[in-house]
Amino acid sequence: MGINCGIDWAESHHDVALADDTGHIVARARIDTGATGFNDLLRMIAEHGGTPEGTPVAIETDKNLLVVALAEAGFTIYPINPRAVARYRERHGQAGGKSDPGDAAVLANVLRTDPDVHRVLPAVSEHGRAVKALARQHQEAIWALHQTISRLRSVLLEFYPAALQAFPNLKHRAALTVLTAAPTLEAGQKLTRHRLEYLLRRCGRRNDPGLVEQILTDLRAPTLRQPPQVEASLGHAVAGLLGIVDSMHRAVDDLEKELGRVFDTHPQAPILRSVPALGPILAARVLAEIGDDQTRFVTPAGLRAFAGTAPITRASGRSHYVKARKVRNKLLCDACHWWAFAMLTKSAGARAHYDKRRAAGDHHNAALRNLANKLLGRLWWCLQHGEAWDDRAAWPQAHDGPNPAAA
Known part of the structure; x- marks a missing residue:
């Protein structure tokens, strides 16, 4: 029994x-x-x-x-x-x-x-699990960083909109460097040309013609203001958030370096890195979610369903329609989306397939999803046979031409 x-x-x-x-x-x-x-x-x-x-x-x-x-x-x-x-x-x-x-x-x-x-837990190696741990934490750290930057933007809107006018993209190092030196409207209006030029040089931002003048004009433009005590308190909040963002940037950079190091020593790394548009981080994310268990996906259809690139059909009575798969590995789906997007400039065959889907009526995301579906099928074959990516074999109908280098 x-x-x-x-x-x-x-x-x-x-x-x-x-x-x-x-x-x-x-x-x-x-x-x-x-x-x-x-x-x-x-x-x-x-x-x-x-x-x-x-x-x-x-x-x-x-x-x-x-x-x-x-x-x-x-x-x-x-x-x-x-x-x-x-x-x-x-x-x-x-x-x-x-x-x-x-x-x-x-x-x-x-x-x-x-x-x-029901699927059995795949037998992923210790090395593969290490890549997965780092890849997921790197992705989570980036998402957390973006959430903190959104909080910073929300606080600035309360009392310092001139900063957002001067720096619409708070993810840029120049924005964070200048705001660290001038976390309040009063401090921003006191910035001198020489000080601002020094801050931009320190963060590696080139001094484009008119850049310094434009920033100073935006920071000194007339605006509504909070009472002095409230503005000072919100300035402390901005300074705190800027410190958190700086620490998170360093953590993301450290995770990225370690992820690249661990991934590069994995046995399947050469195959994945041979794929056009798969750089070390994106390739590591793909490996992290697929794993290195050769028996996990016996057919490319299983891998495509797992990634969510394969559509599903709903048929009942007279109703019959095909739609995108919602239950999927969202991290792998996201990695495949960006892989397909990057392939548009790295592979003539991939670009031709995307253009064909667009001409057939697919919107941008649907065409990318269909392209990712094709890419995963070829990647499955490469991993199963231990062979590097051959773009000519992946797109035999494409015009002959030099294969672009991988990102």
């Missing part, structure tokens, strides 16, 4: 349920999240005749420490989408009741009834 294990994980504890072949729950337990809880789980499974090789585990995450420990112990892990668990729960009752022990039992029975329709 085989058993299936379901785990409903939480921050402070995990609920575990073991189900036999008939769906009967033979054991329940609540374990802690540390080594003691993990050992209790192993003992519980062994007491009911289970083994790492013969006891599949269902859990609603793929990045918990418990998942890592179970995978290292030899268990087969099934990360189940929480939306799927909700639908399985409704098979047994529609009143809306929910509990952690109940969800653990649902997860155990998911593997008993439908093991073949």
Whole structure:
């Protein structure tokens, strides 16, 4: 008799349920999240005749420490989408009741009834997981940086709109350097030409004709003002946000350097870097989400569905239409979008395909999505066969010409 294990994980504890072949729950337990809880789980499974090789585990995450420990112990892990668990729960009752022990039992029975329709946790190497960790944190750090810059813009609008007139793009180093020296309207109006030229040189901004005059004109233009005490307080807030932005810039740069270093030593890096438009960071993001498990995607269709580039069809009665896939790996989808966009200037074949889709009526994003779908199919082939990208083979119908260099 085989058993299936379901785990409903939480921050402070995990609920575990073991189900036999008939769906009967033979054991329940609540374990802690540390080594003691993990050992209790192993003992519980062994007491009911289970083994790492013969006891599949269902859990609603793929990045918990418990998942890592179970995978290292030899268990087969099934990360189940929480939306799927909700639908399985409704098979047994529609009143809306929910509990952690109940969800653990649902997860155990998911593997008993439908093991073949759920994906096994891919066997990504330690090196591949390191790339994934850095790539995701680098992306999250960039998003957090942009959110902080948006906060800075909001504060400046309250009392210092002249700064936004002088520097519409706060992501530029010149804007942050000048605002650090002049965080209030009063300080901005006191900036001298010599001081401003020095600040621009220090941040590496070239002195375009009329640039200094334009900035000084914008900062000294007549404007509405907050009361002095309020303006001073908001100036302190701006100075604090500028310090945070500067620290975040350094953190992003450090993560980017480490990501590039770790990615460049991965065995699949030469293949990915041979692809036009895939620079080290974008290539690392693609590898991070695809992984280096050669058995994960047995066909290019699986990879395309995972990335969300393959469309889905909804047909019911007389209704039949094709639409973009919403359930997807959003990080991989975003990387593929920018990869396809960059390919427009790096590959004549990619550009011709995009133009063909646009001529057929696709809007810009739909044409890029279709192009990314084609690119992923070719990348799957390259990774499966261990061969570098050949743009002529990718676009055999394109006109002959020199292959552009990768970004």
